[in-house]
Amino acid sequence: MAELAAAEVYAPRTIQVWRTLLNWMAFFFQIFAQILRGTPSFTQVLSYVGIRHGSLLDSVPHSPTFKPLSAVELPDFAEEPEEAPPPAAIPVSGGGGREIDDVSPLEKLTVVLDLDETLVCAYETSSLPSMLRSQATEGGLNWFELECISSDKEFEGKPKINYVTVFERPGLKEFLNRLSEFANLVLFTAGLEGYARPLVDRIDVENRFCRRLYRPSTISTEYREHVKDLSSLSKDLCRIVIVDNNPFSFLLQPLNGIPCIPFSAGQSKDEQLLQVILPLLKHLSLQKDVRPVLYERFHMPEWFQKHGIPASGWTNAL
Incomplete structure (x- = not known):
C-alpha cells in the first residue's frame, strides 16, 4: 500500500x-x-523577459506606431548592375540646375548614418543577462563594454557614469571601410554626446566619419522632436542620403532617407549593412540625383501622409 x-x-x-x-x-x-x-519584434521578446534595451539610454524612444518598411529589405537590389539606369525619374528642383545629359564629374556622395539600432545596439550592463551575451558571442557578434557619462547627476553633483555593453551590427567594420571608398561619412545621432562620443571612438578608430553630430544638432517640429535636418550639412540635396532605423528622423527630407530594419543583439545573422544597404548606396553614388531613385524605392512622402504628416513641405521637390 x-x-x-x-x-x-x-x-x-x-x-x-x-x-x-x-x-x-x-x-x-x-x-x-x-x-x-531577425525581425525587430525580438526586442519585444526581450522586454517580456525583463531586459531593458540600451538604446533607450540617453537617446530618443521611437514612436510605437512605427513599423519598418518591407521595401527596405530590397531583395532584388543587390542583383542590379551598377551601370543600370535609375527608375523613371520624377522632376526634382533645387538641385543646382543639373541636366540629365550633364557629363561633369559627380561630387562624392554624402552618407549620414544613425547610431543606435542602425550600426550598433547597446544594453545596460547591469541588466544584461549573461545568456544573451553568450548567445551573441556564439553567433559571431562583436561586442565591448563601455563607460559613458550620463545626463543624470550623482547625489554630490558629480556626473553619473553608466556602464553599457555594445553589440556591433554584423559587417560593421567592412561596411564602413568599403563605404568610405566612395562616400563622405557623417555620424548623426539623437543620443547625447556623453554616451555616443566614446562609443563612436571605439567603432571608428580610423576616423572615417568626417563629422559627428549629436542630439543638440537635431531640431523639433510640430510632428516630432529630434528630427535630423540634412540642410545643415548641405544646401544641395542631390548627393546626400541618411540611413536610419527611425524614418521620422528624416521627416524634413523624406526623399533622401533610407529606412533600415532596427538591429538588436538577437540578430547575429543580420545582413542589412553589406547585403542590402551597401549595394543601394553604391548604386546611389552613380546617380546625379539620389532623390528620384529613393522615391521610387520607398515612396516616403506617401508613408508620412499615412501617419498624418502632410506633404506640403515637400511639394517643391516633387
Missing part, C-alpha cells in the same frame, strides 16, 4: 514537471524563431 501511495504521488508530480518543461521549451522556441527571422 505504501508503494502504491508513493506511485500515486509520484505520477502527478512527474506530469507537472513535464508540463513545466514543455512550456519552457515552447517559450524558448519562440525566442529562437524570432532570432532566425
Whole structure:
C-alpha cells in the first residue's frame, strides 16, 4: 500500500514537471524563431523577459506606431548592375540646375548614418543577462563594454557614469571601410554626446566619419522632436542620403532617407549593412540625383501622409 501511495504521488508530480518543461521549451522556441527571422519584434521578446534595451539610454524612444518598411529589405537590389539606369525619374528642383545629359564629374556622395539600432545596439550592463551575451558571442557578434557619462547627476553633483555593453551590427567594420571608398561619412545621432562620443571612438578608430553630430544638432517640429535636418550639412540635396532605423528622423527630407530594419543583439545573422544597404548606396553614388531613385524605392512622402504628416513641405521637390 505504501508503494502504491508513493506511485500515486509520484505520477502527478512527474506530469507537472513535464508540463513545466514543455512550456519552457515552447517559450524558448519562440525566442529562437524570432532570432532566425531577425525581425525587430525580438526586442519585444526581450522586454517580456525583463531586459531593458540600451538604446533607450540617453537617446530618443521611437514612436510605437512605427513599423519598418518591407521595401527596405530590397531583395532584388543587390542583383542590379551598377551601370543600370535609375527608375523613371520624377522632376526634382533645387538641385543646382543639373541636366540629365550633364557629363561633369559627380561630387562624392554624402552618407549620414544613425547610431543606435542602425550600426550598433547597446544594453545596460547591469541588466544584461549573461545568456544573451553568450548567445551573441556564439553567433559571431562583436561586442565591448563601455563607460559613458550620463545626463543624470550623482547625489554630490558629480556626473553619473553608466556602464553599457555594445553589440556591433554584423559587417560593421567592412561596411564602413568599403563605404568610405566612395562616400563622405557623417555620424548623426539623437543620443547625447556623453554616451555616443566614446562609443563612436571605439567603432571608428580610423576616423572615417568626417563629422559627428549629436542630439543638440537635431531640431523639433510640430510632428516630432529630434528630427535630423540634412540642410545643415548641405544646401544641395542631390548627393546626400541618411540611413536610419527611425524614418521620422528624416521627416524634413523624406526623399533622401533610407529606412533600415532596427538591429538588436538577437540578430547575429543580420545582413542589412553589406547585403542590402551597401549595394543601394553604391548604386546611389552613380546617380546625379539620389532623390528620384529613393522615391521610387520607398515612396516616403506617401508613408508620412499615412501617419498624418502632410506633404506640403515637400511639394517643391516633387
